Amino acid sequence: MPKILLNIKDKLTEEGRLVLTNSGYNNFNIRDIAKSCNIGIGTFYNYFSNKDALIIEIITNDWDKVIELSNSLIYKDIHIKDKLFLIYSDIDKFLSTYIDTFMMMTADGSKGCPHQYIFDQIYEALEKSINIAIEKGEIKPLINTKKLAKLIINSMTFAVKQKDISFDEIYYSIKM
Structure with a gap:
């Protein structure tokens, strides 16, 4: 049996x-x-189906946790800078854990990594947080919130990978 x-x-x-x-x-x-x-x-x-399929499952599950954090912060009554710092810290932890894996998978020719739309949900969550911060009078962005959310997440991701730009430098350079 x-x-x-x-x-x-x-x-x-x-x-x-x-x-x-x-x-x-x-x-x-x-x-x-x-x-x-x-x-x-x-x-x-x-x-x-193979080791890369399991690895992609692991990475996707952990990225979903970053998105969950971003969504959980939308209606929290904390300043937008604090929300952004928490998201930045989570992205830093995620990339620090998996950057070598991404590079090795790319070098091995893995075609399973879903890179095209992985940021869409985090962009949407941050856009909602930005809109709330605008309503509260915390910030006055110079560009529309959708573009600003993309700019912030992309800047955070770049800064985390480069390690030579601090969170405060990102935050103050955006001039919200």
Whole structure:
């Protein structure tokens, strides 16, 4: 009789996250992850087509947490600068964790990374926060809120990757 396994996909994702963050992309081995989850390699392939599919699942789940934070801040009664700093910190944590993986996957020719629309939800959340800040009189942006949200997120992402531009420099250069 076959054994019934619960939450295998979640176990694979969590174990994969541990291996990826602790050992890196090059040491990410499906056999080791399956063994740690007490499943056979064939069972792994019931959930993921290859190692990159699992990695993309892990990265997507963690990016969703950045978006969740951005959405949770929309109606919080804190200054827009504080909201932006929290988003900046989360983006920094995310990219610090995964930048090497992105580079290795790109070098290996992975085609599964969904880069086109990954920022749309965070742009929308920040645009709502900006509109609330305008209503409260906290800021008076010189450009429309949709463009401003994109400019801020793109600037944060660039600054985090470069490590030579501080959050305060971004915030004050935007002149809101």
